[in-house]
Amino acid sequence: MKKTIDLIGVQMDLGAGTRGVAMGPMAIRYAGIQKGLEAEGHEVYDKGDILQKLDGATSESLRNYEAVLDVNEKLYHSVKETLEAGKFPVVLGGDHSIAAGSIAATSKHYGNIGIIWIDAHGDWNDDKSSPSGNMHGMPFSAACGHGPDCMVNFGQGPVYVDPKHCVQIGGRDIDSIERIRMKEAGVTVFPINEVDKLGMSEVIRRAIEIAGGETEGIHLSFDVDAITPEAAPGTGTIVHSGLTVREAFLLVETLSESGKLLTVDMVEVNPILDERNKTGILASELVQSCFGKVVY
Helix, strand or coil, X not given: CCCEEEEEEEECCCCCCCCCHHHHHHHHHHCCHHHHHHHCCCEEEEEEEEECCCCCCCCCCCCCHHHHHHHHHHHHHHHHHHHHCCCEEEEECCCHHHHHHHHHHHHHHHCXXXXXXXXXXXXXXXXXXXXXXXXXHCHHHHHCCCCCHHHCCCCCCCCCCCHHHEEEECCCCCCHHHHHHHHHHCCEEECHHHHHHHCHHHHHHXXXXXXXXXXXXXXXXXXXXXXXXXXXXXXXXXXXXXXXXXXXXXXXXXXXXXXXXXXXXXXXXXXXXXXXXHHHHHHHHHHHHHCCCCCC
């Protein structure tokens, strides 16, 4: 089914411990994302980039929180505007803290959604459990109402996502406290060893059933550090032995076929750390496969 797509860039890297991912949206654009989507028959509009504040309040438990919250509120309104116009939002990051704003808008618009979170990390910390205070490790928790609430509550009456409809895939560096918090909340986790045992085909089948079976659809939030660093070197929090490129494509191709996707985030592409835009190109192609392109 052909869609009308809004590309929304977010130049944010103050939620991460390593700078540079603010340039991620441009790297993905240079890789040809708009032309690729249009080649599949979709109508594509580029809304430009949301810019981060370069200064503002911070704390040890919520680093650069003023900038992060400002960007998330702006992204919330941009995604909400796109959804209200009947278009499909594709959010290009930027660090993963921005997912709080995009999910908040999607959940507010549809009321009952699921989340599939592709990441080497859990991103289920809050201001009390985080060992670093980096807010890119908190958005999944925030979107599900497990804090920090300030990431998703902009006075609009947030609609939190039920963790029983949430799936994390590809985790291999999840903090011990995060594991406990995710388990207690009811999030389904398919860490990398389960992907190895079950195979991606079975993992994504189960994930779609959990996130999309009793909901209006699925918000996909894809951090490129889920992919093994040999294939995706341009990211700031590298962890060895991740998803293969083919597993990543099978995942998004299957999601495309399901017809359940509502919104897509593609985050944590860091051109400073990349090799000739290798990771930017991969991110662009993965998004295109969310909309029907099949890599042969």
